[in-house]
Amino acid sequence: MYDTPKLESETVTDEVKISARGCQVHYGDNHAIKDVDIDIQDKTVTSFIGPSGCGKSTFLRCLNRMNDTIDICRVQGNITLDGQDIYDPRVDPVQLRARVGMVFQKPNPFPKSIYDNVAYGPKIHGMARNKADLDGIVEKSLRRAAIWDEVKDRLGAPGTGLSGGQQQRLCIARAVATEPEVLLMDEPCSALDPIATAQVEELIDELRQDYSVVIVTHSMQQAARVSQKTAFFHLGNLVEYGDTGQIFTNPADTRTESYITGRIG
Amino acid sequence: MTDATVPPAVARPGLFEGDARTRKRNAAERRFRLYGMIAVGAGLFFLVTLLFAIVSNGIGAFQQTSFTLRVEMREDVLDKPGNRNIEDIKAVKTFAYKPLLRAAILREIEGNGIDTPLSGAKIVGFSSDLDKLLSDGAAAKLRNQVLANPELIGRTVEVTVLASSRVDGYLKGRVTRESIARDKNLDAEHLDLVDVLRGAGVVGKGINTAFITGTDASDARPEQAGMGVSILGSFFMMLVVLLLALPIGVAASIYLEEFAPQNRFTDLIEVNISNLAAVPSIVFGILGLAVFIQFMHLPQSAPLVGGLVLTLMTLPTIIISTRASLKSVPPSIRDAALGVGASKMQAVFHHVLPLAMPGILTGTIIGLAQALGETAPLLLIGMVGYIASNYPDGVGAGFLDPNSAMPAQIYEWAKRADPAFYERAWGGIIVLLVFLAAMNILAIILRRRFERRW
Numbered sequence: 001m002y003d004t005p006k007l008e009s010e011t012v013t014d015e016v017k018i019s020a021r022g023c024q025v026h027y028g029d030n031h032a033i034k035d036v037d038i039d040i041q042d043k044t045v046t047s048f049i050g051p052s053g054c055g056k057s058t059f060l061r062c063l064n065r066m067n068d069t070i071d072i073c074r075v076q077g078n079i080t081l082d083g084q085d086i087y088d089p090r091v092d093p094v095q096l097r098a099r100v101g102m103v104f105q106k107p108n109p110f111p112k113s114i115y116d117n118v119a120y121g122p123k124i125h126g127m128a129r130n131k132a133d134l135d136g137i138v139e140k141s142l143r144r145a146a147i148w149d150e151v152k153d154r155l156g157a158p159g160t161g162l163s164g165g166q167q168q169r170l171c172i173a174r175a176v177a178t179e180p181e182v183l184l185m186d187e188p189c190s191a192l193d194p195i196a197t198a199q200v201e202e203l204i205d206e207l208r209q210d211y212s213v214v215i216v217t218h219s220m221q222q223a224a225r226v227s228q229k230t231a232f233f234h235l236g237n238l239v240e241y242g243d244t245g246q247i248f249t250n251p252a253d254t255r256t257e258s259y260i261t262g263r264i265g
Numbered sequence: 266m267t268d269a270t271v272p273p274a275v276a277r278p279g280l281f282e283g284d285a286r287t288r289k290r291n292a293a294e295r296r297f298r299l300y301g302m303i304a305v306g307a308g309l310f311f312l313v314t315l316l317f318a319i320v321s322n323g324i325g326a327f328q329q330t331s332f333t334l335r336v337e338m339r340e341d342v343l344d345k346p347g348n349r350n351i352e353d354i355k356a357v358k359t360f361a362y363k364p365l366l367r368a369a370i371l372r373e374i375e376g377n378g379i380d381t382p383l384s385g386a387k388i389v390g391f392s393s394d395l396d397k398l399l400s401d402g403a404a405a406k407l408r409n410q411v412l413a414n415p416e417l418i419g420r421t422v423e424v425t426v427l428a429s430s431r432v433d434g435y436l437k438g439r440v441t442r443e444s445i446a447r448d449k450n451l452d453a454e455h456l457d458l459v460d461v462l463r464g465a466g467v468v469g470k471g472i473n474t475a476f477i478t479g480t481d482a483s484d485a486r487p488e489q490a491g492m493g494v495s496i497l498g499s500f501f502m503m504l505v506v507l508l509l510a511l512p513i514g515v516a517a518s519i520y521l522e523e524f525a526p527q528n529r530f531t532d533l534i535e536v537n538i539s540n541l542a543a544v545p546s547i548v549f550g551i552l553g554l555a556v557f558i559q560f561m562h563l564p565q566s567a568p569l570v571g572g573l574v575l576t577l578m579t580l581p582t583i584i585i586s587t588r589a590s591l592k593s594v595p596p597s598i599r600d601a602a603l604g605v606g607a608s609k610m611q612a613v614f615h616h617v618l619p620l621a622m623p624g625i626l627t628g629t630i631i632g633l634a635q636a637l638g639e640t641a642p643l644l645l646i647g648m649v650g651y652i653a654s655n656y657p658d659g660v661g662a663g664f665l666d667p668n669s670a671m672p673a674q675i676y677e678w679a680k681r682a683d684p685a686f687y688e689r690a691w692g693g694i695i696v697l698l699v700f701l702a703a704m705n706i707l708a709i710i711l712r713r714r715f716e717r718r719w
Contacts, residue, residue, distance in 0.1 A: 069603060071527050098606035108597035110616055120615070121605035171601070178605055 017042040017212040023077035034236040045213045047223035050233035064100035065093040101180035105187040107167035109159030117159040121178035145173035165196025185215040232256045326692020329473035330433040334369040340419045349415045362404040377465045400427035401486045430488040430685035487685035498668030505572020514583030522591040542581035549578045550642030566647040566667035575636040582632035590624025623712040630708035640672040649673035
């Protein structure tokens with residue numbers, strides 16, 4: 001049922017990029033993530049699936065410490081990026097987020113020009129020495145996000161004037177402009193139509209050449225199409241984690257099976 | 266569960282005949298709309314009445330009656346030694362100029378062949394009945410003209426001097442032949458003379474720029490009183506308010522909204538700021554009196570102190586509106602900025618603040634407009650009363666010299682007895698309203714300008 005053809009060849013490396021051990025997240029009194037252990041591999045697309053409120057977005061936001069901005073959120077346990085604890089007090093979340101980029105559910109370009117949207121990250125991280133450098137980064141990022149041809153003649157136009165799918169690809173361009181190592185995507189296609197979704201999915205597959213991509217999705221077809229690894233979350237627990245093919249064809253846990261066959265969720 | 270399948274107990278009427286319930290509902294809606302229209306209509310009626318009253322009462326202040334006289338600057342009166350030494354000319358006091366003006370009027374009377382008992386008016390002390398036609402300030406104006414240009418001495422010069430406020434009132438219809446019978450200021454022959462002189466073009470109404478640029482004047486010469494210095498007082502106060510309230514208010518709101526932790530203490534601050542916005546302004550006035558004047562010994566009646574008091578009053582308004590506009594910036598923008606690795610402060614200053622700018626500016630200008638029209642706190646720090654100061658010399662003096670403010674000046678004029686001041690109070694309200702309207706239009710323009718969609 002879910003064995004739709006993969007877009008690209010399977011080139012899964014075994015190198016672990018992000019590793020979580022005993023991760024717990026509390027929102028006030030609500031225990032949102034319970035004791036999650038996971039190893040996310042480099043140059044791989046990993047998808048998080050699960051019913052609404054199961055904690056998959058919360059866990060995703062732990063990976064670049066976006067949860068720090070929520071006062072009542074407490075994160076415990078150990079999450080490492082290349083073996084270094086990202087919750088170590090010496091870590092500046094600003095530096096971390098330059099290495100772990102994020103694309104959000106709703107396209108959220110800045111109300112500025114297309115150029116400024118992409119150039120903002122490199123500018124604040126001092127990645128360009130001069131205007132020509134910056135122009136190069138902007139072009140490269142927009143090309144990687146497969147939107148360059150559509151916007152190259154109107155880089156000065158506001159990013160908010162683009163269509164939904166274009167906006168989301170602009171946001172991806174903005175995220176890759178800072179040369180991250182990991183790209184976190186929180187339901188990036190939920191606000192898009194099928195054509196724009198297909199474009200973004202194709203893009204995700206291309207991005208896998210350079211990045212470790214983690215994508216949260218509600219669409220199991222999408223998870224099956226774009227990812228090599230799938231993690232199933234339920235009620236704050238990581239129920240099952242494995243190769244996408246195995247999860248969708250031969251799940252080990254009955255809850256996973258119930259979810260992917262539509263009985264819970 | 267099965268309610269839906271039960272057939273209706275009564276047969277439904279056709280679509281064309283409304284049932285009683287629907288008719289009742291529709292009638293209620295019509296009534297409600299009518300109430301709304303009546304309320305709006307009443308509001309408009311009162312607004313129009315108010316504007317009409319203000320304009321019809323105040324427009325007179327923008328015109329002033331003056332005499333155009335040919336005055337012979339007699340050398341034997343103004344410069345007896347005859348060598349144009351400025352010290353000698355200064356030694357001649359203002360009342361020496363009065364006979365010159367009197368003679369000039371008499372010459373007009375003769376020249377136009379007017380028969381009036383006033384041509385034989387007796388001089389009692391230093392003044393005669395003829396003097397009542399002119400403003401007390403007329404002689405002083407003439408003297409200033411001569412001091413500025415001693416060459417005028419010995420020549421016959423055409424000068425324009427203010428008429429007295431009664432003559433001015435007669436030309437504007439405020440003073441009538443009936444009303445003069447009740448006081449001792451003018452007699453019927455004065456009015457007869459004014460009528461003829463007006464026909465001859467000696468007396469006439471003109472645009473009163475002195476009302477906008479001039480200083481306040483004493484009770485005896487309402488025709489000279491102007492708002493200029495109090496406008497300047499208001500300007501310096503607004504400068505203080507803008508320079509203090511905008512940065513402090515915006516910084517406080519950004520901190521409270523974006524950085525401060527949510528706990529009891531910040532909740533307490535929040536509640537207090539909201540309550541401060543509702544504190545009567547006179548309370549801020551007495552606070553200013555106690556702290557700035559009695560404790561810190563800042564000068565009384567100074568725009569600096571007025572500005573400080575109004576800053577305290579305006580701060581809650583600015584903080585509340587700034588926080589509201591910061592809140593209205595969608596969180597997705599903050600997420601986007603943080604997501605590419607901006608620090609909290611970069612996210613706020615690069616993305617949130619520009620989006621909140623229209624709201625902040627609008628709030629600030631509304632706060633300033635409120636402060637501009639505030640009178641009560643100024644009563645307590647002495648910025649009201651007869652302050653016939655001249656223009657402050659320099660910016661420092663502008664902040665520290667005793668001054669008045671526009672609303673305080675209006676209040677001051679409104680409580681004086683002479684109806685000529687009453688007219689000026691209304692005129693002052695027009696000036697104040699023009700300033701307020703200008704500020705509000707500026708707020709709208711700025712909001713339009715900076716408004717962006719996201």
